[in-house]
Amino acid sequence: MVTISDIRIGNILHPDRNDHTIVATVRAIEENKIGFYEHASVAPAEVAAVSLTPLWLAGYSFSYSQEQLTWSKGKMILNKVAEGFVFSLGDHRQALRHVHQLQNLYFALFTENLEVELDQEAAYEEVELAADSVMVNYLPKDKQCASFSFNLAAEGKIYQVFYKKDPQGYWNFSSYSEIN
Structure with a gap:
């Protein structure tokens, strides 16, 4: 649970502790409500912290x-x-x-705020990093297989990520696409 004393305007939180696919930015802090830019105001007990990854x-x-x-x-x-x-x-x-x-x-x-700075290259690197961290769980059992893909949920989005085997037999991240 997040307490009012732990947060400040601009913090990123889950405005619904039961739905960690939604993140929102705090815009107002009152005695018994936290207001969000992207979501309605909620009681502090309904808010959850976003895991740092x-x-x-x-x-x-x-x-x-x-x-x-x-x-x-x-x-x-x-x-x-x-x-x-x-x-x-x-x-x-x-x-x-x-x-x-x-x-x-x-x-x-x-004395300055952290700002998310996502450009295409950074987004690619983020998805690649997340995919590489779990890729071993999706390796094909067929040794002749030259490529594979799997779905990855990251920061509230779902991606299909693709891997190809190089000539030395190592799997390399090749691309991704966002799934709506």
Whole structure:
């Protein structure tokens, strides 16, 4: 459950705790209601936090370093842990499991809002990253198969993602299409 004291205007949340396919931006905070730009005002008990994932980090223009296994944007560096991500500053460690926590920490450190910056290339990279993280679950059993696809739900959208086998026998992400 999200409490009023944990959020601020501009945070991204699920306005319906039972439907995690919808995300919305907070536009107003009152004593017993949270107003959203894309959704009606609701009681805090009806709201759920949005899980912080690599898709969200990529959307906020964080870069992933495979060598260091970290996500970074400017001077902000996050380490992936089992429960989410951790921001470290000296001896202080701050766990980040939800998008609004990242938004609030970023604002506290840099006095500016995190803005989603999705262009075509970033969107492609986001879908590829998400697909690559689950692709092993969809590998074809037929060793002669040269391509396969599967559906992927990410950030409230459904995509069909496609993989092709290269000459060395490795599967490579080749494309995707959004399913309405």
